[in-house]
Amino acid sequence: MKTRLFRMGLAVLSLAAGFTLAGVVGPAMAQQNVTLALPAQSLLFAPAYIAAERGYFREAGIEPKIVYVAGPGVLTAVLGKSADFAMISGGIQIAAAVRNQKLVAIANTQDRFTTDIVVRKPVADKLGAVPPGDALARIRALKGLTIGIDAVNGLPHSFLRYLARKAGMNPETDFTITALQPQAMVAAMKSGTIEAMAFSPPFSLTAVNDGGALWITGPDVDLPEMKTFPYNVVLVRPDYCQAEAAACRGFTTAIGKAVALMRSDPAASLAALGKTFDRMEPEALRQSFAIFAKYTRTDLGLTEDMYRNAVAFDRAGGVIPETAAVPPASELYAPSLGR
Structure with a gap:
């Protein structure tokens, strides 16, 4: 009888220990x-x-x-x-x-904005010497280019339109916009299918490493709404x-x-x-x-x-x-x- 009770006690303790260990080892709460x-x-x-x-x-x-x-x-x-x-x-x-x-x-x-605009190096070379810190002058220099974004009305598109309007341009007619996934944008830049792209790192930096020029970097744009x-x-x-x-x-x-x-x-x-x-x-x-x-x-x-x-x-x-x-x-x- 004592042996049976002892075994029952062990079983109860084991069951209790199982619950305790589950509480320690398993999730602290239902996910x-x-x-x-x-x-x-x-x-x-x-x-x-x-x-x-x-x-x-x-x-x-x-x-x-x-x-x-x-x-x-x-x-x-x-x-x-x-x-x-x-x-x-x-x-x-x-x-x-x-x-x-x-x-x-x-x-x-x-x-802070961390959207960049990258331009193909041959295109950047043709644009000549535009002051690096003057975002509005640099956006005006992009008139007529085909520019890649990730989605129409997305953040990079909004950033591009904001700068264009600040620079006195019409963002609907002064650029040709192409929507591409980020990886495809980098590839299109490299092949010359598009001449510039607006997106954030690491893809903007990848485009630079693949032969692009960092034309405008968001954190450096000194306009009131950007702070x-x-x-x-x-x-x-x-x-x-x-x-x-x-x-x-x-x-x-x-x-x-x-x-x-x-x-x-x-x-x-x-x-x-x-x-x-x-x-x-x-x-x-x-x-x-x-x-x-x-x-x-x-x-x-x-x-x-x-x-x-x-x-x-x-x-x-x-x-x-x-x-x-x-x-x-x-x-x-x-x-x-x-x-």
């Missing part, structure tokens, strides 16, 4: 599946890639599936509920809100965080950890990015990472100044009409929902 829509594979979204690779999302109780939807299509994906989160420029968010496609920003990972800009916001549907508060908190917590790692440990960050950018030349990846890391927002901040600059950028670039009614910042920015 909620969510979908993140990105407009392209770009180092601009390094915080998301790092958070996924380092397990920060899993630690926060969520398991994101990353999907790619060209340019502003990510907004449609979130509005149509085929995605829960999107990351894209705050200027595109505001332009969509003017069209009654309202999404709410709960975080911002970067506050303190919501360059990469995390967007959700207006009612999503009320229904899925844990998912919103988990997402921003994981992104915040990734941004902190980008600032404190570049080597670990680059190692985490290696899987996503495994075909990228390591030195180009390192140089590109340094550019993005420099302008990250460790507080994931969204401010009134960012909102005003994004609205001014959209109006100046013709993305939204000068007289368009824009929802107030209080309707479009809600960082508290991500905490």
